[in-house]
Each structure stands twice: as C-alpha cells, then as structure tokens.
Amino acid sequence: MTTLAQGDIAPDFTLADADGNKTALADYRGKNVVVYFYPKAATPGCTTEACDFRDNLSSLAAAGYAVLGVSPDEVADIRAFADAESLTFPLLADTDAAVAQAWGVWGEKTIGDRTFDGVIRSTFVLDGDGVVQRAEYGVEATGHVARLRAELGV
DSSP: OOOOOTTOBOOOOEEEETTSOEEEGGGGTTSEEEEEEOSOTTSHHHHHHHHHHHHHHHHHHHTTEEEEEEESOOHHHHHHHHHHHTOOSOEEEOTTOHHHHHTTOEEEEEETTEEEEEEOOEEEEEOTTSBEEEEEESOOSTTHHHHHHHHHTO
16 A cells, blocks of 8 residues: 655545535645545544534634545545534545545554455645645544644644
C-alpha cells in the first residue's frame, strides 16, 4: 500500500455526500482542507472524532480550513450519522474504498481477536493547490482534533 507524505499531490476524487450530491476534492482548490478518513459511521470512536470536528469547525473555518470526512459507508448511513450528530461539514461515501486505497488508508486492522481489511483512521491537511501539508495515519479518535488544531496554530 502506498501512503501519502508531505509534498505529495493528493489524489483527486468525486464522491457522494450525505444528500447524494457529488463532491469533488477539486471543488476545494484555492482553500486549505482537512480530509479525514474514518472506519464506520455511528461507532463510538468515529462519533467522538466527528463531533470533535463539528465542535471545532468554526475555529478551523476562521483559520481558513474546510473539513471533509470520508468513510466506506453507504449514503443513507452517513445521512443518518450526520442527522443524529448534527454534523454540518460534508461526509462522503467511498463505498468501494477506491479513495481509501488511493490515499493509503485501506489496510489490515485487528480489533480484539478479529483481523480484517478496513479504513485506518487517518487525517490529511492539504493546501489550496491540493498538496499534502500533513499526513497522519493511525490516529486516535479521542484528542486528535485538539492536537491537530494546536499543530496548525488554530
């Protein structure tokens, strides 16, 4: 699996959002954007992380950062998740995990005694040209957004 590093051009994508509308990474050219990948909507860790982004969205936006969340969930599942948690930033459905694979976040995971392939919780910060400024793989859900904000000076 190829991973992204600082200075790489982020692979472009177009995915459906929670309303079924197409959202492209190219729509964000000219803006800084945080793209985070999460394993499964409405699970404890993913809810913690999404709500942290939600609660810090205004400070991130004020500093010039948009936020996009990407998971392999179906559109209906991310819609229910967004509604349940009052998430106001785009959540995108990567149902075939093609984007996760292109960004190097799809891989083997072990939870308890079960090993399987899935999304490795990861976060990327891109500049307005789509160049990776930060690539963080295997992040923890709790405290991640606060640490990211501190590192970005937000």
